[in-house]
Amino acid sequence: MKHLFLIVALPFTLAMCLYGTRSVSAQAAAPSPAQSATSPSSLPGAAATIPGNDQENARKARALLQQAIKALGGDAYLNVHDLQEQGRTYTFYHGRSSTNGIFFWRFVEYPDKERIELTPQRDVAYIYTGNKGYEVTYKGPREVEKKDLDDYLRHRRLSLDTMLRVWINDPTVALFFDGDALAGSLAAQRVTLISAKDESVSIYFDMDTHLPIKKTYSWRDPVDKQRNVEEETFDNYRPVQGIMTPYGFTRYFNGDMQTERFVNSVSFNQNPNPAMFDANSGYDPNKAVKKH
Numbered sequence: 001m002k003h004l005f006l007i008v009a010l011p012f013t014l015a016m017c018l019y020g021t022r023s024v025s026a027q028a029a030a031p032s033p034a035q036s037a038t039s040p041s042s043l044p045g046a047a048a049t050i051p052g053n054d055q056e057n058a059r060k061a062r063a064l065l066q067q068a069i070k071a072l073g074g075d076a077y078l079n080v081h082d083l084q085e086q087g088r089t090y091t092f093y094h095g096r097s098s099t100n101g102i103f104f105w106r107f108v109e110y111p112d113k114e115r116i117e118l119t120p121q122r123d124v125a126y127i128y129t130g131n132k133g134y135e136v137t138y139k140g141p142r143e144v145e146k147k148d149l150d151d152y153l154r155h156r157r158l159s160l161d162t163m164l165r166v167w168i169n170d171p172t173v174a175l176f177f178d179g180d181a182l183a184g185s186l187a188a189q190r191v192t193l194i195s196a197k198d199e200s201v202s203i204y205f206d207m208d209t210h211l212p213i214k215k216t217y218s219w220r221d222p223v224d225k226q227r228n229v230e231e232e233t234f235d236n237y238r239p240v241q242g243i244m245t246p247y248g249f250t251r252y253f254n255g256d257m258q259t260e261r262f263v264n265s266v267s268f269n270q271n272p273n274p275a276m277f278d279a280n281s282g283y284d285p286n287k288a289v290k291k292h
Helices: 002-008 033-038 055-072 146-157 160-165 285-291
Strands: 082-093 102-109 113-118 124-129 132-137 140-143 174-183 186-194 200-206 212-220 227-240 243-253 256-268
Touching (some): 055 160, 055 200, 055 243, 132 146, 160 212, 227 256
Antiparallel strands (some): 082 102, 082 256, 113 124, 124 132, 174 186, 186 200, 200 212, 212 227
16 A cells, blocks of 8 residues: 555645645746755754844744734634545656546544545545554554655644644744745745754745745655755635635645645534544444444
8 A cells, every 4th residue: 555655645734734715836846956055944053044033024924924824714723623624636756647536535633633544435544643653454454654654744743734833833933034935826925934953844825815825845864865845835725614725735746746636525623533543443434424
């Protein structure tokens, strides 16, 4: 099932994070080497060294982040306890789709529980609870390989939802207003957040709607020591239960499209069955559906 991991290693964000009311170009590329070399997200110890790191700059960054939260639904967005979504997902290799699309059902209970079911029969599931991950098939559960689990945990740790719910409230996180920028072909404003561990994430906000439309970050592979750039774009926002919710998501890895997801339905605060997040519970989604 390893070939399915790219499909299910989706970012831990509210409905895979949040998408713009206008479409984001599917050809958005990773930052150029020149941009990466001069952006806050590429500088170690940036919180202490970036020129203009003053209160006014940080105030502008925080104001833009808070404006985005308000656009997403304000308290309705912040008070989400869990979500459910269903749709179809695709993976790409060298720019070409490697699948015809796979049906998925996704369940999240914040802050650290997630279940993703695949295929029309919903007979393959990936469960993440805390810092552990499992693949569940008819053979039973087995632990997700370490590299795949590390990838998932990084996506969750640096997700848009984490930025807007956790990092913005962390006094050790430095905020930088980077000014106007382009997210694909869309005019945007960019904010960069840098943690005390020198992890940095840049978020692009639509100039008109103030909704997040792109997120980028880079990380160094512990094995080959190469720096990788990951980019996520969000589009097709729709209101659901008072929350502007993404129905389209694309991830790029070092400039190449990696994953594309289309959501058909989303709901929030449905109080999911705790058994679905227990890899050893024997939970059967088909029996659970029939009960309803």
